[in-house]
Amino acid sequence: MGASRLAERFGRFVDLTADERAALQDLEQAERTVRRGAVLVGENEPARELFVVRQGWLHSSVGLGDGTRQIMHFHFPGELAGVPLLAYAESPETLTAVTEARVAPFARERIAELMTAQPRLAALILGQIVQDRVALADRLASIGRTPARARVALLLHELVARLNGDAGGDSIHLPLIQEDIGDATGLTAVHVNRMLRRLTDDGIIARSGSHVRIVDRERLAAEASFADRPKPALDWFSPSAG
Amino acid sequence: MGASRLAERFGRFVDLTADERAALQDLEQAERTVRRGAVLVGENEPARELFVVRQGWLHSSVGLGDGTRQIMHFHFPGELAGVPLLAYAESPETLTAVTEARVAPFARERIAELMTAQPRLAALILGQIVQDRVALADRLASIGRTPARARVALLLHELVARLNGDAGGDSIHLPLIQEDIGDATGLTAVHVNRMLRRLTDDGIIARSGSHVRIVDRERLAAEASFADRPKPALDWFSPSAG
DNA sequence: CGCACCTTTGAATGAGATCAAAGATGGTGG
DNA sequence: CCACCATCTTTGATCTCATTCAAAGGTGCG
Numbered sequence: 008m009g010a011s012r013l014a015e016r017f018g019r020f021v022d023l024t025a026d027e028r029a030a031l032q033d034l035e036q037a038e039r040t041v042r043r044g045a046v047l048v049g050e051n052e053p054a055r056e057l058f059v060v061r062q063g064w065l066h067s068s069v070g071l072g073d074g075t076r077q078i079m080h081f082h083f084p085g086e087l088a089g090v091p092l093l094a095y096a097e098s099p100e101t102l103t104a105v106t107e108a109r110v111a112p113f114a115r116e117r118i119a120e121l122m123t124a125q126p127r128l129a130a131l132i133l134g135q136i137v138q139d140r141v142a143l144a145d146r147l148a149s150i151g152r153t154p155a156r157a158r159v160a161l162l163l164h165e166l167v168a169r170l171n172g173d174a175g176g177d178s179i180h181l182p183l184i185q186e187d188i189g190d191a192t193g194l195t196a197v198h199v200n201r202m203l204r205r206l207t208d209d210g211i212i213a214r215s216g217s218h219v220r221i222v223d224r225e226r227l228a229a230e231a232s233f234a235d236r237p238k239p240a241l242d243w244f245s246p247s248a249g
Numbered sequence: 250m251g252a253s254r255l256a257e258r259f260g261r262f263v264d265l266t267a268d269e270r271a272a273l274q275d276l277e278q279a280e281r282t283v284r285r286g287a288v289l290v291g292e293n294e295p296a297r298e299l300f301v302v303r304q305g306w307l308h309s310s311v312g313l314g315d316g317t318r319q320i321m322h323f324h325f326p327g328e329l330a331g332v333p334l335l336a337y338a339e340s341p342e343t344l345t346a347v348t349e350a351r352v353a354p355f356a357r358e359r360i361a362e363l364m365t366a367q368p369r370l371a372a373l374i375l376g377q378i379v380q381d382r383v384a385l386a387d388r389l390a391s392i393g394r395t396p397a398r399a400r401v402a403l404l405l406h407e408l409v410a411r412l413n414g415d416a417g418g419d420s421i422h423l424p425l426i427q428e429d430i431g432d433a434t435g436l437t438a439v440h441v442n443r444m445l446r447r448l449t450d451d452g453i454i455a456r457s458g459s460h461v462r463i464v465d466r467e468r469l470a471a472e473a474s475f476a477d478r479p480k481p482a483l484d485w486f487s488p489s490a491g
Numbered sequence: 492c493g494c495a496c497c498t499t500t501g502a503a504t505g506a507g508a509t510c511a512a513a514g515a516t517g518g519t520g521g
Numbered sequence: 522c523c524a525c526c527a528t529c530t531t532t533g534a535t536c537t538c539a540t541t542c543a544a545a546g547g548t549g550c551g
Binding site: 051069071072073075076077079090091093094095096097099100115116118119122123126127129130133134135136137138139140141143144145146147148150151152153192193232233234236237239240241243244 | 358
């Protein structure tokens with residue numbers, strides 16, 4: 008069981024103290040492996056745990072009465088999932104494993120402990136949650152105000168940026184079926200297919216199997232019609248509790 | 250300058266200590282009046298302040314290159330606005346006054362202080378932010394996966410529920426023009442008009458001027474095709490810090 | 492009273508959904 | 522190791538909901 012994933016992520020923004028590292032390590036004590044497609048938390052189910060993603064992808068979604076669903080967010084290693092539990096006793100969202108995954112579950116009371124014992128960590132977690140919110144806002148603007156092609160472009164752009172970092176490679180393994188992409192972009196699988204085809208034909212992306220390569224990141228970003236968010240700034244927490 | 254609005258809101262969920270009340274009061278020390286339509290924070294502008302809404306409505310929105318915009322959320326008295334600053338130095342969203350409004354601005358460093366001095370308040374604020382996120386998720390599902398009529402119905406339902414409480418009256422003053430409703434639901438103003446007309450003709454709502462009355466709340470909720478969220482539960486914070 | 496802004500309605504257009512069916516792909520058991 | 526079957530992708534034809542374009546009422550404010 009390696010170092011804390013959360014610590015790894017937070018370490019990119021601030022220098023963590025030994026105590027802080029220990030507290031985060033503690034949070035990820037337990038580990039559970041979940042199978043591809045497994046549901047970690049079902050909608051409207053009572054739930055007590057949040058999760059740190061340690062490996063693989065999860066996604067959170069909301070189901071509509073008629074079989075359709077909307078995927079809200081993809082959760083990658085080092086991120087928190089199940090956060091809505093901090094305001095609701097029953098989970099408003101379904102949390103599903105996209106790939107086989109390893110997660111570290113912890114009770115929400117642990118967050119309370121953290122808030123008293125390690126306020127700076129609490130601030131970092133808060134920052135993480137706010138980042139999620141902004142990502143959600145961007146997705147909302149995309150779905151509400153841009154055409155199909157731009158939505159698919161934005162999703163790909165977001166995934167590549169988050170998985171590879173802004174500088175990193177331009178190629179990712181995409182463990183999603185086209186229906187998933189549709190559920191995330193508010194489109195039908197059929198139309199997603201057409202958009203992917205056009206992006207491919209236009210030389211913006213290249214696909215083989217479940218592997219996607221961004222051929223022209225500039226153009227993909229332009230298609231998405233969204234400015235990149237600047238790097239998050241989580242350093243507002245004064246070290247008075249350092 | 251009356252009691253803290255935030256305290257008022259939090260008081261519905263927990264019993265606040267005198268210290269906590271004082272701390273919240275302190276947060277709302279300053280007050281600023283803003284004119285209808287005024288922009289409190291512009292997109293991509295550096296900003297240092299968050300706001301407690303004390304009176305009136307605000308909304309946060311994201312602009313797309315081409316004049317269009319997506320309204321993310323309406324902020325009512327007792328709520329926080331400008332939260333994205335906790336993760337970004339430049340505001341990713343525009344914050345606008347829908348009506349003439351009074352707000353209490355405070356530096357984000359105050360949140361840091363609160364997190365060390367009053368961890369339970371920090372938890373309540375976190376809970377508030379999470380509630381926002383869930384509301385955003387519901388809006389996303391609505392826009393991504395439901396037809397125009399349901400989107401308009403959901404927005405009205407949400408506004409009435411949030412303004413009047415679940416039990417309260419079924420009538421609200423709606424200071425939005427149809428273009429605003431379109432920007433919040435991902436529709437054009439023209440189509441919003443048609444949907445409002447149909448909801449009116451079908452005896453689900455009644456309108457006169459900027460006043461809307463819900464004639465049949467059951468039916469409106471059914472149209473919105475969304476289950477009501479259960480009441481938020483913010484009581485997970487153990488009183489170890491009393 | 493008059494002008495700016497908002498609402499309402501109609502007609503034409505278009506983007507995306509739906510329906511249908513033919514290729515790929517990959518995992519499983521024989 | 523291969524054949525088969527389930528699942529996923531791709532493509533075409535048609536339909537529909539929402540947009541766009543246009544213009545006629547309302548409303549309130551200066």
